[in-house]
Amino acid sequence: VIGNFLTRALNHAAIYLILQRATGADRLRRLCVEVLRPRAGERFLDIGCGPAYLLDYLPDVTYVGFDTEPRYIAYARRHYGARATFYCEAFTEAHASGLPPFDAVLLMGILHHLSDGEAGALLGRIGRVLRRGGRVISLDPCFDRDSSRIAHVVAALDRGRFVRDERGYENLVRPYFARVDSHVVHNVGRLPSTEIVMHITEPAARLGGAGGRRGP
Ligand SMILES: C[S@@+](CC[C@H](N)C(=O)[O-])C[C@H]1O[C@@H](n2cnc3c(N)ncnc32)[C@H](O)[C@@H]1O
Numbered sequence: 001v002i003g004n005f006l007t008r009a010l011n012h013a014a015i016y017l018i019l020q021r022a023t024g025a026d027r028l029r030r031l032c033v034e035v036l037r038p039r040a041g042e043r044f045l046d047i048g049c050g051p052a053y054l055l056d057y058l059p060d061v062t063y064v065g066f067d068t069e070p071r072y073i074a075y076a077r078r079h080y081g082a083r084a085t086f087y088c089e090a091f092t093e094a095h096a097s098g099l100p101p102f103d104a105v106l107l108m109g110i111l112h113h114l115s116d117g118e119a120g121a122l123l124g125r126i127g128r129v130l131r132r133g134g135r136v137i138s139l140d141p142c143f144d145r146d147s148s149r150i151a152h153v154v155a156a157l158d159r160g161r162f163v164r165d166e167r168g169y170e171n172l173v174r175p176y177f178a179r180v181d182s183h184v185v186h187n188v189g190r191l192p193s194t195e196i197v198m199h200i201t202e203p204a205a206r207l208g209g210a211g212g213r214r215g216p
Pocket of ligand 1: 052
């Protein structure tokens with residue numbers, strides 16, 4: 001009952017944003033953006049963009065956001081519609097082949113919402129929309145043996161049904177990218193938490209690997 005209530009409350013963009021800031025979850029997102037070293041004029045793709053507040057941390061980039069939750073996209077359009085484009089849908093094969101290539105892709109809190117099959121299909125598509133030298137950053141809750149008991153419970157109670165350990169997340173990426181640098185971090189926000197940041201580059205699609213196969 002509490003889980004359902006929380007899920008419904010979090011689907012309201014304003015409540016989600018208050019909680020992000022109250023728990024310090026926005027700090028790690030800000031750090032992730034810094035790792036990408038965004039430059040004005042670049043093209044950014046944000047999948048599972050939520051209310052899209054990452055735009056507050058980005059220079060004047062061309063930003064395209066995808067999210068399946070209508071309330072988040074409505075908020076994003078109201079607040080950032082003048083400087084960004086939003087799709088209230090999943091990022092499909094049609095988008096991957098129809099949109100111009102991107103310099104950077106943000107996967108902030110999405111992979112743990114996707115099954116292995118869904119995540120693999122998404123990563124393959126991302127490999128194909130990246131420009132040469134493009135980079136991807138992901139952030140997700142993570143199980144780890146060094147987590148505190150509370151951090152473990154926080155990860156287990158997440159709305160996403162596919163929280164994994166470091167190896168589990170890396171295994172999603174490896175068929176589609178030649179390089180993944182992952183870091184498991186503890187308690188970066190105000191609550192006990194364990195999260196994994198992956199900096200992902202060199203799509204296998206360019207080398208003719210698994211990511212190069214086009215789906216239906
Ligand atoms: C943990 S939230 C992260 C939101 C935002 N990226 C952030 O960092 O605050 C995960 C988001 O992924 C979205 N989502 C889940 N499955 C999705 C899918 N298949 N395609 C696009 N968005 C999805 C959810 O609606 C939710 O907004």
